[in-house]
Amino acid sequence: GIQVEQSPPDLILQEGANSTLRCNFSDSVNNLQWFHQNPWGQLINLFYIPSGTKQNGRLSATTVATERYSLLYISSSQTTDSGVYFCAVERRGAQKLVFGQGTRLTINP
Amino acid sequence: GAVVSQHPSRVICKSGTSVKIECRSLDFQATTMFWYRQFPKKSLMLMATSNEGSKATYEQGVEKDKFLINHASLTLSTLTVTSAHPEDSSFYICSATARGGGGGSSYNEQFFGPGTRLTVL
Numbered sequence: 001g002i003q004v005e006q007s008p009p010d011l012i013l014q015e016g017a018n019s020t021l022r023c024n025f026s027d028s029v030n031n032l033q034w035f036h037q038n039p040w041g042q043l044i045n046l047f048y049i050p051s052g053t054k055q056n057g058r059l060s061a062t063t064v065a066t067e068r069y070s071l072l073y074i075s076s077s078q079t080t081d082s083g084v085y086f087c088a089v090e091r092r093g094a095q096k097l098v099f100g101q102g103t104r105l106t107i108n109p
Numbered sequence: 110g111a112v113v114s115q116h117p118s119r120v121i122c123k124s125g126t127s128v129k130i131e132c133r134s135l136d137f138q139a140t141t142m143f144w145y146r147q148f149p150k151k152s153l154m155l156m157a158t159s160n161e162g163s164k165a166t167y168e169q170g171v172e173k174d175k176f177l178i179n180h181a182s183l184t185l186s187t188l189t190v191t192s193a194h195p196e197d198s199s200f201y202i203c204s205a206t207a208r209g210g211g212g213g214s215s216y217n218e219q220f221f222g223p224g225t226r227l228t229v230l
Binding site (some may be wrong): 030031033035040041042043045048086088090095096097098099100101102 | 111141143147151152153154155158200202204217218219220221223224226
């Protein structure tokens with residue numbers, strides 16, 4: 001099956017810092033989504049981005065499908081950005097998302 | 110748009126009992142719903158995929174007789190954990206997609222419910 005690797009596994013930053021989270025995947029994909037899992041377990045959709053670049057406020061994402069990676073950028077981090085960020089992909093021909101192991105982000109005041 | 114609800118949010122039950130978890134798409138018709146399981150500090154693992162009106166497709170290693178899935182309508186799927194044991198304690202999360210778009214979503218974008226925390230004593 002398709003492999004999804006996220007890096008780094010853990011990231012601790014001070015409020016106001018910028019960060020880049022990476023997601024590598026091993027096959028062509030139909031779908032790539034970035035999620036933020038809050039402390040209560042809810043997965044919040046950040047981006048649907050099988051290719052290209054999108055921005056939403058302080059967050060942006062870029063997927064280079066030909067090179068099989070995606071990046072999530074968080075600028076001017078706030079303590080509320082803390083949590084686990086997951087990348088998930090749907091391989092072409094499949095009907096399901098495969099999740100990476102996540103990046104645990106901690107933003108200290 | 111694209112809101113998925115789950116009920117209950119938390120359940121504690123005795124070993125040997127059955128527990129039913131409901132997943133509803135509130136503002137779109139979900140052609141496909143998915144059930145995941147998540148252990149503490151781990152990623153999500155897909156348990157099964159269900160399409161409305163047909164039998165669920167289970168992932169390898171998931172006992173279909175233990176985890177009964179019913180997708181009776183385009184807005185409701187249920188997961189029943191039968192004869193629950195302490196090792197079934199986990200966080201169960203459903204998701205839904207409206208393939209082809211719907212509720213303002215992209216073609217095959219998945220939206221997740223808030224999860225159900227099951228504790229089996």
